[in-house]
Amino acid sequence: MQVRTATLGMSLVALTLAACHAPQSTSTLPGEAVAENAALEIDPGQDLQRELEVRYRLALTTFDRGDHDDAAAQFAALLLRVPQTPEGDSLRHLLIQQIAWSLLASYDHGGDPGRLDAGEAMLERYLEKHEALRPMDMGDRAVIYALLGEFSLRREGAIEQPISPTGDAMAGLVRATAHSLDMPQARSRRGNEDRMVREI
Numbered sequence: 001m002q003v004r005t006a007t008l009g010m011s012l013v014a015l016t017l018a019a020c021h022a023p024q025s026t027s028t029l030p031g032e033a034v035a036e037n038a039a040l041e042i043d044p045g046q047d048l049q050r051e052l053e054v055r056y057r058l059a060l061t062t063f064d065r066g067d068h069d070d071a072a073a074q075f076a077a078l079l080l081r082v083p084q085t086p087e088g089d090s091l092r093h094l095l096i097q098q099i100a101w102s103l104l105a106s107y108d109h110g111g112d113p114g115r116l117d118a119g120e121a122m123l124e125r126y127l128e129k130h131e132a133l134r135p136m137d138m139g140d141r142a143v144i145y146a147l148l149g150e151f152s153l154r155r156e157g158a159i160e161q162p163i164s165p166t167g168d169a170m171a172g173l174v175r176a177t178a179h180s181l182d183m184p185q186a187r188s189r190r191g192n193e194d195r196m197v198r199e200i
Contacts, residue, residue, distance in 0.1 A: 052081060052091075053183050060174065063102055068109065072102035091180040093140055096126055097173055100147050107154060120151050 055078040063071035079095045082088040103119035106112065123144050130141055153159045 068106035
């Protein structure tokens with residue numbers, strides 16, 4: 001049984017964008033940055049697949065340069081563009097995690113507990129809907145519970161600041177998302193695997 005996430009996508013995006021618009025140490029609202037960058041780099045006439053790839057690269061670039069609130073907003077805006085079909089469930093699951101990591105990174109560098117509030121609320125809502133619709137998919141939920149643990153550790157002060165979440169977990173998400181989007185690097189990797197060249 002596949003998750004039907006039309007309502008889920010909208011509600012999670014609204015929650016995340018609202019959190020990212022809360023004031024912190026930035027002179028530009030994340031929503032403004034999303035609009036400016038999208039207008040500059042995304043051709044409205046291109047096909048949806050290409051648009052998703054461009055938006056994803058943009059969000060990753062934003063995350064990598066340390067603009068974590070903007071990255072969370074951009075991942076959330078991308079989530080809105082994913083087709084509301086069962087085929088989009090895997091990509092949605094990956095994007096939810098990257099929104100959460102962006103909010104964690106924002107907290108790590110800015111200390112705003114509102115980012116923890118937003119991330120926990122988003123993940124808890126996702127878990128509730130996921131469990132109702134896919135009760136047997138415990139593996140997917142285990143990943144989300146582990147992410148909730150990251151939020152709890154920060155709330156309890158168990159992780160020293162600053163800390164970067166751009167390690168193995170984020171790298172793995174990026175690789176999985178590239179496959180889900182069928183981006184060129186993912187297609188290249190599959191070609192290598194066909195030649196028995198394995199990437200670890």
